[in-house]
Amino acid sequence: MGADYYRVLKVDRTASEDDLKKSYKRLAMKWHPDKNPENKVYAEAKFKQICEAYEVLSDSHKRSVYDRYGEEGLKDMPTDTASAGSFSSGSTSRSTTHKFNPRKAEDLFSEVFGASYPYSNMNGTSHGRSKTPSRHKVHENPTEGSSSNLRKAPPIENKLLCSLEELYNGAVRKMKISRNVLGAGGKMTAVEEVLSIKIKPGWKKGTKITFPEKGNEQHGLIPADLIFVIDEKPHDVFKRDGSDLVVVQKISLAEALGGSTLQILSLNGKTLTIPLTEVIYPGYERIVPKEGMPIAKEHGKRGNLRIRFDVKFPSRLSADQRASIKKILNAEEPT
Numbered sequence: 001m002g003a004d005y006y007r008v009l010k011v012d013r014t015a016s017e018d019d020l021k022k023s024y025k026r027l028a029m030k031w032h033p034d035k036n037p038e039n040k041v042y043a044e045a046k047f048k049q050i051c052e053a054y055e056v057l058s059d060s061h062k063r064s065v066y067d068r069y070g071e072e073g074l075k076d077m078p079t080d081t082a083s084a085g086s087f088s089s090g091s092t093s094r095s096t097t098h099k100f101n102p103r104k105a106e107d108l109f110s111e112v113f114g115a116s117y118p119y120s121n122m123n124g125t126s127h128g129r130s131k132t133p134s135r136h137k138v139h140e141n142p143t144e145g146s147s148s149n150l151r152k153a154p155p156i157e158n159k160l161l162c163s164l165e166e167l168y169n170g171a172v173r174k175m176k177i178s179r180n181v182l183g184a185g186g187k188m189t190a191v192e193e194v195l196s197i198k199i200k201p202g203w204k205k206g207t208k209i210t211f212p213e214k215g216n217e218q219h220g221l222i223p224a225d226l227i228f229v230i231d232e233k234p235h236d237v238f239k240r241d242g243s244d245l246v247v248v249q250k251i252s253l254a255e256a257l258g259g260s261t262l263q264i265l266s267l268n269g270k271t272l273t274i275p276l277t278e279v280i281y282p283g284y285e286r287i288v289p290k291e292g293m294p295i296a297k298e299h300g301k302r303g304n305l306r307i308r309f310d311v312k313f314p315s316r317l318s319a320d321q322r323a324s325i326k327k328i329l330n331a332e333e334p335t
Helices: 005-009 017-031 037-059 060-075 105-116 164-169 253-258 319-330
Strands: 157-160 171-182 189-198 208-211 226-232 236-240 244-252 261-265 270-275 285-288 306-314
Touching: 005 017, 005 037, 017 037, 037 060, 037 105, 037 171, 105 236, 157 164, 157 171, 164 226, 164 236, 164 285, 189 226, 189 261, 244 253, 244 261, 253 306, 270 285
Parallel strands: 157 226, 244 306
Antiparallel strands: 171 189, 208 226, 236 244, 261 270, 285 306
């Protein structure tokens, strides 16, 4: 989708016009290059990105196109404009088509703040609102033209150790982080933030959850992405095998040969009652369909529960017991 203008302005996708303007004013004031002289390159890129986001989202037509097609849709959005030049009597204006071109950031800033325009117009000429719109580019140095030309700090990865119950049922984890952010005048300030991580049922070890630009801010660099990588705690009863759950069940020889009923407590707290009517032999595995792990990308589907058996043989038998067992096992099956 390209740039996420809602995230740039720190608003919801349902934000009203008033919400957009309030957030734009707050962010534009924070990142105006004149307020960040010690970190001007990064501040200018952020300021331009904020202005571009507000220009799109505050225009109902552009916002509609963006919501449907993203930033790429805006780049190819046709716009009707009157052709330049004079026309003879009876001629009509011709329609031309051009790609979306964001307005100059300082012009938009001046228009929104009006008479309260608090900084110079970024070309160093005056304070207060300029009577004539500046014709200078925001960035005369082409390498400073947008945030895409700034290097991004390497991502920061942290393991997120989850229980098998959390990966089975889903969960929300709260993670408190501390990071450095650039304040007024380019001064670094430590701030704390609580991130909410929604763990979805069926997620596997190695799944990554990314919080864009939540790493430390640095001069001349776009902040790093903060990435949490799912890891899985060993479980006392179950072992995960893809989307299946495997459990080893101990039973006696009498139960293996004569039948039994198992009671297994599943990861969601439900008790599974499983009758054993077949003869359990070495290597036998009982499959219980759809009682395994949820399949994250296939809503409502689950793997299987696979029961493996550990048959406990008696350590010793009396002569009479041996004779009885031998007689039973050697007996012909009834017809």
